Amino acid sequence: MKISETAMLSIHQRELEERHNAFNKTTNTRKRVFYWIGFLDGALSSHRIEDGEEEALLAEASRFSDFFDDPDASDLVEDLLADCFSSEEDLIDQLRQLIDDKRAELGMQSSPSETDELNEFLGFCAGVICDGRVLEVEVRSIIHRFKSSAVLMQAKPFASLRKAVEMSMADDILTDQEADEIQEWIAKLVGDGFIDTGIPNIGTVAKLDEPITDPNDIKLQGSVFVLTGPMSMGPRSFIISEIESVGATCAPRTTTKTDYVVVSSTASRHWRTTHFGTKIERARELIEKGLKLRFVSEVALQRALQLAKAN
Numbered sequence: 377m378k379i380s381e382t383a384m385l386s387i388h389q390r391e392l393e394e395r396h397n398a399f400n401k402t403t404n405t406r407k408r409v410f411y412w413i414g415f416l417d418g419a420l421s422s423h424r425i426e427d428g429e430e431e432a433l434l435a436e437a438s439r440f441s442d443f444f445d446d447p448d449a450s451d452l453v454e455d456l457l458a459d460c461f462s463s464e465e466d467l468i469d470q471l472r473q474l475i476d477d478k479r480a481e482l483g484m485q486s487s488p489s490e491t492d493e494l495n496e497f498l499g500f501c502a503g504v505i506c507d508g509r510v511l512e513v514e515v516r517s518i519i520h521r522f523k524s525s526a527v528l529m530q531a532k533p534f535a536s537l538r539k540a541v542e543m544s545m546a547d548d549i550l551t552d553q554e555a556d557e558i559q560e561w562i563a564k565l566v567g568d569g570f571i572d573t574g575i576p577n578i579g580t581v582a583k584l585d586e587p588i589t590d591p592n593d594i595k596l597q598g599s600v601f602v603l604t605g606p607m608s609m610g611p612r613s614f615i616i617s618e619i620e621s622v623g624a625t626c627a628p629r630t631t632t633k634t635d636y637v638v639v640s641s642t643a644s645r646h647w648r649t650t651h652f653g654t655k656i657e658r659a660r661e662l663i664e665k666g667l668k669l670r671f672v673s674e675v676a677l678q679r680a681l682q683l684a685k686a687n
Contacts (some may be wrong), residue, residue, distance in 0.1 A: 407495045413478050414496035418503020421517040425464050428589035432506035432570040439576035493527045501562045508571035510559045512550040515541050519584050537561040587639050591680035597623040602630050605640035606654045609678050622684045630658040634669055641674040
């Protein structure tokens with residue numbers, strides 16, 4: 377007996393969804409690894425292990441290992457707990473080897489993208505302040521990163537930090553006040569360091585413009601929606617059909633015509649740098665320019681669709 381066309385279509389749709397989910401998983405893993413590489417590089421940017429830094433490294437490696445089941449991070453945790461390193465230089469060498477190994481893994485997949493650079497820089501900044509202080513050598517390292525990357529130089533989220541570090545070193549001297557100001561700008565990007573909070577930076581959630589949570593605040597008819605991340609409502613094709621059934625449309629990317637960017641209720645729950653994906657970052661840029669674009673929670677959208685169908 378032949379499989380019906382409807383059944384075949386359902387199987388094909390399921391295969392497409394599985395490929396899409398597998399692609400998203402690979403992409404998010406890549407973001408996490410670049411952030412982790414950046415974090416380790418930032419922690420080592422002073423070329424020594426500062427007071428409190430080993431404790432912060434242990435906390436961050438433990439969190440990274442727990443969230444992402446990374447064997448290299450697990451090994452680092454075990455070695456730190458067992459005090460396996462014979463000297464500060466030995467620990468630094470092991471961390472640099474870990475960075476090289478991770479870069480080699482990623483290098484076999486594809487060349488770094490703009491998003492990779494952004495995520496690595498966020499991790500780098502988090503590594504710089506993990507011990508609760510910013511040193512002159514670390515500020516110079518941040519400046520070097522900016523000057524070495526056209527992507528970072530043009531990234532609007534980093535503009536205030538770039539201005540702060542450049543002004544602070546205009547006279548080649550970093551004052552305590554300038555160091556504190558730079559630390560504040562970094563904290564706005566990645567959160568406070570472990571020494572200040574006792575909470576690992578990895579796994580915290582970035583602050584977005586407050587998303588709409590009241591379904592009554594969502595205008596469906598004629599609006600353009602953009603979906604981000606895996607949705608709890610169901611397959612993306614289903615959500616798109618639901619949106620179109622109430623007179624709205626769903627676009628693949630954020631543009632000046634976008635009205636709402638839907639933030640998944642599951643995406644980025646444990647990973648702040650996924651918020652620097654293209655769709656959300658573009659939305660933030662447009663909001664800064666004065667466009668009336670809003671973030672909306674997935675739950676609010678789902679409820680708005682239900683209310684529309686009930687009326």
